Amino acid sequence: MPRKIILDCDPGHDDALAIVLAQGSPEIDLVGITTVAGNQTLDKTTLNARRVCTVAGITDVPICAGCPAPLVRPLVTAAHIHGESGLDGPQWGEPQVPVSDEHAVDFIIRTVMESDGDITLVPVGPLTNIALAMRKEPRIVAKVREVVLMGGSTARGNHTPAAEFNIIVDPEAAAAVFSAPWPVTMVGLNLTHQAGAGPEVVERVRALGTPLAGTVVELLHFFASTYKAAEGRPHPPVHDPCAVARVARPELVEVVDAFVVVETKGEWTSGMTVTDLTGRLGKAPNAKVATVLHREEFWDEMVDAIAALGQPGR
Numbered sequence: 001m002p003r004k005i006i007l008d009c010d011p012g013h014d015d016a017l018a019i020v021l022a023q024g025s026p027e028i029d030l031v032g033i034t035t036v037a038g039n040q041t042l043d044k045t046t047l048n049a050r051r052v053c054t055v056a057g058i059t060d061v062p063i064c065a066g067c068p069a070p071l072v073r074p075l076v077t078a079a080h081i082h083g084e085s086g087l088d089g090p091q092w093g094e095p096q097v098p099v100s101d102e103h104a105v106d107f108i109i110r111t112v113m114e115s116d117g118d119i120t121l122v123p124v125g126p127l128t129n130i131a132l133a134m135r136k137e138p139r140i141v142a143k144v145r146e147v148v149l150m151g152g153s154t155a156r157g158n159h160t161p162a163a164e165f166n167i168i169v170d171p172e173a174a175a176a177v178f179s180a181p182w183p184v185t186m187v188g189l190n191l192t193h194q195a196g197a198g199p200e201v202v203e204r205v206r207a208l209g210t211p212l213a214g215t216v217v218e219l220l221h222f223f224a225s226t227y228k229a230a231e232g233r234p235h236p237p238v239h240d241p242c243a244v245a246r247v248a249r250p251e252l253v254e255v256v257d258a259f260v261v262v263e264t265k266g267e268w269t270s271g272m273t274v275t276d277l278t279g280r281l282g283k284a285p286n287a288k289v290a291t292v293l294h295r296e297e298f299w300d301e302m303v304d305a306i307a308a309l310g311q312p313g314r
């Protein structure tokens, strides 16, 4: 039975691959896409979700726009990684799929409350929409099957030495998500940095020869250029599809139980996901933390999804 998910995202190059993997994976039923401000402003991340769905031929999944700013702090974006549009690289045509009138927070609440308790939330951007949904309708915490998020790190951050981008954009939202009594899995940088898109991967995608594959190659080329410039990384880590892969094929993303808490007050450490892997703090584990990526199989899943969606007339 495919796992029903809502993908909450801030497209973003790796968010785009997460959308493709979610829709192209037979193990996933992509119930909805919700957008949030993060990599770029909300208008841009929402337009980008529509662009990706247009090129991927995803016409039957609702796209709902969410929060344009974090709960408390001013918005920080990531043009240095994703460009001014948030999805630089390809030449995009006019999107052919609409944005829903329903706010993302209302869509999340309605979908979860109408469900049989089988909805998994997969946030791969700042957690603003998820935190607001919890506050507006606390009952979703007991009804959501699982939260599998891309964010945080058991080690260093990327936006600051301590904090990963999705968490530091809205630490107050992240603190609410990690402290709520629902099953949370953290797919952090320590895992996603194992998912670098090297030249052999790019060539496998290019060889598919479809318009979607061509767009993905252009996205990866741009992503590679900014990651090389920003972090000296030879191969860009595709963070967000790792969270989707954890839901689709849990065996590809190994996890351990740990206590995780989000720092919101530190002058230098705000946004850090303090991860206690050895029980030093005497706190019971409140999350599963991703540790090992089965990289070859992950890329097989990713390439298969691109191939599946890229079939003309699919």
Ligand code: RIB
Binding pocket: 010, 012, 013, 014, 015, 038, 039, 124, 125, 126, 150, 158, 164, 165, 166, 239, 240
């Ligand atoms: O730190 C990486 C995360 O921040 C990814 O989700 C990327 O898309 C950005 O949102």
Ligand code: CA
Binding pocket: 009, 010, 011, 012, 014, 015, 039, 124, 125, 240
């Ligand atoms: Ca993202």
